[in-house]
Amino acid sequence: MSSSEGGSRPKVLLLGDIEHARSSWEAISEIAEVLTPKSTNRADFLQEASSGAFDGCVAAYRTFDSFEVTGKVDAELLQAMPRSLRFICHNGAGYDQVDVQACTAHNIRVSNTPTAVDDATADMGIFLLLGALRNVAVGMSSLRAGEWRGKTLPALGHDPRGKVLGILGMGGIGRNMAKKALAFGMRIRYHNRARLDPGVEKEMDAEYVDFDTLLAESDVLSLNLPLNPKTRHIISRNEFRKTKPGIVIVNTARGAVIDEAALVEALESGQVSSAGLDVYENEPEIHPGLLANPRVLLVPHMGTFTVETETKMEEWAISNVRMAVEAGCLRSIVPEQRGMDV
Numbered sequence: 001m002s003s004s005e006g007g008s009r010p011k012v013l014l015l016g017d018i019e020h021a022r023s024s025w026e027a028i029s030e031i032a033e034v035l036t037p038k039s040t041n042r043a044d045f046l047q048e049a050s051s052g053a054f055d056g057c058v059a060a061y062r063t064f065d066s067f068e069v070t071g072k073v074d075a076e077l078l079q080a081m082p083r084s085l086r087f088i089c090h091n092g093a094g095y096d097q098v099d100v101q102a103c104t105a106h107n108i109r110v111s112n113t114p115t116a117v118d119d120a121t122a123d124m125g126i127f128l129l130l131g132a133l134r135n136v137a138v139g140m141s142s143l144r145a146g147e148w149r150g151k152t153l154p155a156l157g158h159d160p161r162g163k164v165l166g167i168l169g170m171g172g173i174g175r176n177m178a179k180k181a182l183a184f185g186m187r188i189r190y191h192n193r194a195r196l197d198p199g200v201e202k203e204m205d206a207e208y209v210d211f212d213t214l215l216a217e218s219d220v221l222s223l224n225l226p227l228n229p230k231t232r233h234i235i236s237r238n239e240f241r242k243t244k245p246g247i248v249i250v251n252t253a254r255g256a257v258i259d260e261a262a263l264v265e266a267l268e269s270g271q272v273s274s275a276g277l278d279v280y281e282n283e284p285e286i287h288p289g290l291l292a293n294p295r296v297l298l299v300p301h302m303g304t305f306t307v308e309t310e311t312k313m314e315e316w317a318i319s320n321v322r323m324a325v326e327a328g329c330l331r332s333i334v335p336e337q338r339g340m341d342v
């Protein structure tokens with residue numbers, strides 16, 4: 001049965017703001033009553049939910065920034081939500097703010113926005129890769145300090161041409177980045193849970209290697225995998241010991257896939273020569289050792305920050321809400337729940 005059958009108008013909960021796809025969201029209010037929370041912190045939100053304020057909601061649209069109000073979508077939060085809630089439509093590719101296992105236990109399906117983010121995130125990855133290879137952060141901070149290139153010339157950078165780009169996580173963003181890096185003359189190696197089809201590998205000129213080989217042979221290592229309990233700190237002290245000395249690290253995935261303290265140590269010892277980072281372990285906090293190190297190019301989680309991509313992401317997430325309300329299923333259920341959708 002679709003969620004809109006059975007008489008009364010379905011309700012949808014909006015967690016966060018719609019910034020771009022406003023007309024698509026207005027169209028949702030034609031098929032469902034839209035509720036918004038009054039709370040501004042998790043304690044109040046839990047109370048508001050428990051008071052029955054969201055009763056009747058079948059779907060919730062949520063943004064990355066709504067975390068500031070609700071905190072993690074976990075068992076505690078789901079316990080407070082109405083039993084009517086069947087769908088959580090997350091606006092973003094990475095959905096580590098949502099405990100999918102807890103959602104499954106509550107019979108709630110979760111969607112994300114795969115593919116919509118690929119170009120912009122991979123572009124940011126390439127920007128960080130080139131910037132870290134060329135050591136631009138050193139010169140940029142000297143210039144802002146009024147010292148032009150600095151008291152001593154920054155170390156010369158390196159060309160991407162001929163270097164091995166190791167991609168950990170060959171999903172949509174990893175593959176997009178590989179294609180772009182090929183245009184800079186890089187050689188692509190990758191490691192992934194599942195090996196790509198030989199045809200795709202050939203088309204991308206990408207060689208599958210085991211994890212240790214990826215660490216040992218990459219000149220640049222790009223993290224392009226989702227954050228989950230298995231990938232948290234997948235790069236830590238032990239892994240830095242196995243990398244090529246002087247490796248460059250690029251991270252546009254999630255900060256916590258790297259043990260940030262271990263990265264700081266590896267940068268200080270020179271095992272990592274430079275890094276380009278868009279994401280951090282405890283955003284918006286940044287490890288002081290990263291801030292203090294001029295060889296780290298730092299961007300404040302702006303991988304998808306383009307008008308085109310943010311619009312695409314909102315449209316995609318809204319289309320999930322629409323399908324949830326009208327058809328009782330999702331356009332892009334998260335991989336952990338595939339098979340749960342009807």
Ligand SMILES: O=CC(=O)O
Pocket residue numbers: 091092093094095117303304
């Ligand atoms: O960080 C951005 C996303 O997960 O889409």
